[in-house]
Amino acid sequence: MIPKFAELIEQSKGKIAKVALVIDLRGREFFTALSESLAYIKEHFTMNSEILFLDATDSVLVQRYKESRRRHPLAPEGMPLDGIRLERKMLDELRVSATQVIDTSNMKPSQLKEKIISRFSHSEDGSLSVNVTSFGFKYGIPIDADLVFDVRFLPNPHYIEQLRPHTGQDDDVYEYVMKWPETQAFLTKLLDMLHFLLPQYRKEGKSQVIIGIGCTGASIAP
Secondary structure, three states: OHHHHHHHHHHOOOOOOOOOOOOOHHHHHHHHHHHHHHHHHHHHOOOOOOOEEEEOOHHHHHHHHHHHOOOOOOOOOOOHHHHHHHHHHHHHHHHHHOOEEEEOOOOOHHHHHHHHHHHHOOOOOOOOEEEEEEEEHHHOOOOOOOEEEEOOOOOOHHHOOOOOOOOOOOHHHHHHHHOOHHHHHHHHHHHHHHHHHHHHHHHOOOOEEEEEEEEOOOOOOO
């Protein structure tokens, strides 16, 4: 399967530039042909291929199996450690051939993600995308929002007759909302909190944050 997939990539003439294949022993009979497949790619294709090997200590691996309450695929009826030791023997050749080995024993998932990105990304990847959306509480909170702020304590331009037909993109509405001291104080505190939070989210490996700003929702903006 891997040589055939490599052939499709080669035929794309650069349109498919980056591909990652995740392989482990659960492939069983497919896994036994892995070394032959990798050797075939190097011999018959011009693409650059690398092997990233993820490892961990026996004690950490045993603990992970206990926490997940899963049996080791190589020792379904035995001890996890028996399966781990057998797995190490089967993976020894691949580990020696690896371009890079990462010991994940003391890593959080976010730290592993950051390390992989720093190793294989050729652009400024790992940036945090921030999306801000407004909504009306009467229509429900956006289900994909990470942070929700209730601004129903602010003066509502909907109740000003001449402003009612307009939206927050109109200058008159913007000026009305922003002229109040409580609006300015809220915006200052909100920005200060976001300046603290967003770097922390990025540090933990989060790639996107959606911020919902909710008002009464007395009418649907055009």
